[in-house]
Amino acid sequence: MEAKLEILKKLQQDLLLWQGFKPAEGEVADCIGLGEIEAAFPGGVFPRKAIHEFICAEPDQAAATDGFIGGLLSVLMADGAGCVWISTARRLFPPSLAAFNVEADHIIFVDVRNEKEVLWVMEEALRCEGLAAVVAEVDGVSLVESRRLQLAVEQQGTPGLIIRKDLKRLVAGVSTARWKISPVPSASEEGMPGVGFPRWQVQLLKVRSGMPGSWTLEWEGDRFVQITPQKVLVQTVQAKVS
Amino acid sequence: MRSRFISIWFRHLLADWQLIRRPELSGLPFVFAAPDHGRMLVKAVSPLAAEQGVETGMAAADAKAICPGLEVLDDKPGRAKKLLKGLGEYCIRYAPIVAIDEFSMDGLILDVSGCAHLWGGEREYLKEIVSRLKSKGYTVRLAIADTPGAAWAVSRFGKVTPLVAPGGHVETLQALPPEALRLEELTLSKLRKLGFYQIKSFMGMPRSVLRRRFGEAFLLRLAQALGTEPEQLQALQQPVPFRERLACLEPIKTRTGIEIAITKLLEALCKRLQVEGQGLRSGVLTGYRIDGKIVQVVIGTSAASHSVAHLFKLFQLKIDQIKPALGIELFELEALKVAPVDVPQEALWNCKPGLDNKSVLQLIDRLSGKLGAAAVHRYVPEARYWPERAVVQAGSLTEVRTRDWCIDKPRPTELLPRPEVIQVMALIPDHPPKFFIYKGEHHQVMKADGPERIEREWWLDAGEHRDYYRVEDANGRRYWLYRSGHYGSNQPFQWFVHGFFA
Secondary structure, three states: OHHHHHHHHHHHHHHHHHOOOOOOOOOOOOOOOOHHHHHHOHHHOOOOOOEEEEEOOOHHHHHHHHHHHHHHHHHHOOOOOEEEEEEOOOOEOHHHHHHHOOOHHHEEEEEOOOHHHHHHHHHHHHOOOOEEEEEEEOOOOOHHHHHHHHHHHHHHOOOEEEEEOOHHHOOOOOOOEEEEEEEOOOOOHHHOOOOOOOEEEEEEEEEOOOOOEEEEEEEOOOOEEEOOHHHHHHHHHHHHHO | OOOOEEEEEEOOHHHHHHHHHOHHHOOOOEEEEEEEOOEEEEEEEOHHHHHOOOOOOOEHHHHHHHOOOOEEEEOOOOHHHHHHHHHHHHHOOOOOEEEEOOOOOOEEEEEOOOOHHHHOOHHHHHHHHHHHHHHHOOOEEEEEEOOHHHHHHHHHHOOOOOEOOOOOHHHHHHOOOHHHHOOOHHHHHHHHHOOOOOOHHHHOOOHHHHHHHHOHHHHHHHHHHHOOOOOOOOEOOOOOOOEEEEEEEEEEOOHHHHHHHHHHHHHHHHHHHHHOOEEEEEEEEEEEEOOOOEEEEEEEEEEEEOOHHHHHHHHHOOHHHOOOOOOEEEEEEEEEEEEEOOOOOOOOOOOOOOOOOHHHHHHHHHHHHHHOHHHEEOEEEOOOOOHHHOEEEOOOOOOOOOOOOOOOOOOOOEEEEEEEEEEEEEOOOOOOEEEEEEOOEEEEEEEEEEEEEEOOOOOOOOOOOEEEEEEEEOOOOEEEEEEEOOOOOOOOOEEEEEEEEO
């Protein structure tokens, strides 16, 4: 059994190599706290030298995306590094990020007039060393522009996160992963009243050299916790008994 | 270094100027007159008219009666000041600090401390200025002394020599009339009435006696002339210590040319800044075009810097704004604001993360250079509950927050810039909504927290308090709603949605 697993792992790595995926040398395989989701990425590591796209179907879901990104930033910015958040019409409320363990005073908000400027700022920021991440709220990213961003990311290694709210203008880009975060009803503990921890349906619609999938995640104050269907089942059973 | 001042008195400033402009007037007596209380009053007199007895302050009609054939020209208010400003800018070649004589508006005062030796001594220095101004057509009287007041007095009333030796101004002043002290007409008439015709007759009197009779302003003028009180000169052009000039043989028209010019200027400026341990905070590049126009671009940095590469990048973003037209013949780079730069020890790995990282600071400079400083924000928490005022913009990138971010109350991830009205069905008195209609969509509330009452900051604005609820609808979307005001009070209450939770 052990031997078989070893062979399988080796084969998977070979496949990745043939597909053109090269693991960066000397890169520390830090986990980002996403648990099982990280296994969906090539090599089982959340790619940092990459552009991640987050799509929001409706404006009400943008908050869920912001929250999920907040969770990611808490790990990326853990060493005190700064982050740049670019947008044309920003609604993010900085004090709320404290709930996601993010120090909002380490985020530099850049408010620009049009999307062309967003892309310029994003490329400049991605080429700058010493930043933990660059987040941009931008809709119109064409193939050429996304390739420029990808080149900037590969040069410096700062992850770029793009939030896209307009599905009509969604075109194929070269982003490594495309996410969709939608809110799902929270579960309060043991019949307690009120709203529970934020819970989302995290869909990985597209991963380069990886396995797309869908998971239910909850942010429990300081980390992501995956909600398995069994756990939900147990809860419903308990609820029925009580 | 002993401070020395030169006072230049233009005896017939306006008349000389008019003669330079219109040489045909040279044989004619003329005056400048301006309307005052329904008649024309003489404001300035030409030397020829003065010889015939015309004085300033006369009515123009009287002057014409005394001196037939007198030409009366219109005077414009502020013309003398404009002329003096131009002459003062010309005189910056003699001394860095040139001020207009605000008291009588017919002269200039130059701070020439440490300048005279460059012209071969004070006598040659004075000769040079007089001959230069004379060749332009102005009759001037000059004096050099230890204080601006003494120089002013000697230039106008001195009879012996314009060169007051260092320390000799007190003695020189003694023989001069009280008019030499730049006093008001009222004080002067009092002095005359009391029989003071020379400064020495009251110079040694006790200050309290003089103050009682002539007031504080008199004592100040006396002290300024004697040098016991300092006198501040309003320099026409503040000397900028860090300035570089680059004159071009051929006018520059191309982008490459401008880039080369900027690099050369920056290299020279940064070398000087580096030696003095200073860094540039704000700089201006001025281009003098051959059509006489001036083009300027300004840059600013968030931390003092003397790195040529970084400053060049900031200017590069602005090159599009420089319109060379027919060409730029002179470039000038000034560091308007400099600050001491702390040079950190070079590390083997630049591994220190954080906002004070050098590359992050340089990025912010580039962003605010291109988009304007208003585009870049950073927030620190403020000890206030009212959501719109819970954060305050940080003054600089290095400002450290004074308190921690508050996490004990739920705050929405997204806050609407302005709350939006919703229709709500809720039980009174304090129950959360059962359902609400937002943008035409019906939301059934499944779970809710609240209320959290936030009082309005009454010392800033008037209005109702807010009762906030965190609610979750059947689809799992979480909202931050509030009711403004009490049920049943005189003011109508209303429900709003103010934000979205993750």
